[in-house]
Amino acid sequence: MKTILKIYGILIVLVITSCEDVIDVEVQEAPERLTIEASLDWEKGTAGNEQTIKLSTSTPYFQEDRNSAVTGATVRVTNDSNGAVFIFADQNNGEYFNGSFVPVLNQQYTLEVVYQGETYRATETMMPVTDITDLTQSTEDGFDDEALEVNVIFTDPADEDNYYLFSFQERGDLLPVLEDLDDEFVNGNEISWWFEKEEDDDEEEFVTGDIVDIEMYGISEDYHNFIRILIEQSEGAGLFSTTPVAIRGNCVNVDNPDNYANGYFRLTQVVRQSYTFE
Structure with missing residues (x-):
């Protein structure tokens, strides 16, 4: 009886392995979008004048080449209260830098990015932080x-x-x-x-x-x-987690609203400290 069971077991394994098929699963890809990383963070005790904005494009999950840095865009931030304009210069690596930014608490700023003939805008307020x-x-x-x-x-x-x-x-x-x-x-x-x-x-x-x-x-x-x-x-x-959904930031494409950008334009004041456990 044990010999018969062993033979049946071998036959079952052979049947299962012989029925394996390679299945190609078509993965749905989202359209490529501009991604704007515009966090203008003013550390307390500093001038806050040096700020960098990063631009890239979204890439498919399985794409091996992840170099998606965006160059050639025009980036500027305007203080909506006094009209001061700060141009962020292209560093040719996806980063755009300004060394003379003037942060003012509780004032509204507008970000404008022009990329491939389309204009993206976002508005935020420079928020203070307590100590x-x-x-x-x-x-x-x-x-x-x-x-x-x-x-x-x-x-x-x-x-x-x-x-x-x-x-x-x-x-x-x-x-x-x-x-x-x-x-x-x-x-x-x-x-x-x-x-x-x-x-x-x-x-x-x-x-x-x-x-x-x-x-x-x-x-x-x-x-x-x-x-x-x-x-x-x-x-x-x-068990109680929310279902993941695509969420939009505040960067709006004023020329083609459906082609919105990922990311967010924020202005914050920040305090930084370190702690060593005893």
């Missing part, structure tokens, strides 16, 4: 009461709506972790915003001697709504 008053460590606020976390302490300005973007990046990590906050329920209060690494995300917990670089941005409500969706989608699929 970080202290950085501490603890094991009390996070999900794991034994894991080290860093606490960013600051006081939210009262009687106004404020939105924040945090970036946490341990030295040696490839990418930062982004988190967002609006002050709807904490307006005017002292806030302790904590960050820890979780083993559930295949991350190693912070240990003594680790250094984490921290950035806190003041952002607009529109940008907060945009980055919130991106953060949710980047966290991966889960």
Whole structure:
């Protein structure tokens, strides 16, 4: 009986392997789009005059040649209040640089990009940010009461709506972790915003001697709504996760609205500090 079963098993394997077919799956490709990375970030304590805008085109996922830098475009930013115009010079590598930009808090600016005969525009306001008053460590606020976390302490300005973007990046990590906050329920209060690494995300917990670089941005409500969706989608699929969708930034093609650009034009003030775990 065992011999018969072995023979049947071999026959089944042969049938299965002989029925394998190569299936070519046609992957749907989105149209190539201009991608605008226009984050004009003014670090507190600096002049904020040196700013860079990056332009590229979207590429198919399986395309081996990823060099999609855009050159030959015309890029400028205008202060809508006083009419000052800042030309961003083509560096011939997808970057456009201006060394004399003048950031003014709470003023509106307009970005204009002319590429392949079409004009893209976006409007944003330079948003302020409060100071970080202290950085501490603890094991009390996070999900794991034994894991080290860093606490960013600051006081939210009262009687106004404020939105924040945090970036946490341990030295040696490839990418930062982004988190967002609006002050709807904490307006005017002292806030302790904590960050820890979780083993559930295949991350190693912070240990003594680790250094984490921290950035806190003041952002607009529109940008907060945009980055919130991106953060949710980047966290991966889960039981209560949102279904990934294509989201548009604020860069509008005024000549051909259907040919919109990816990316976002933002103007923010930012504070940067580092913390070493003890």
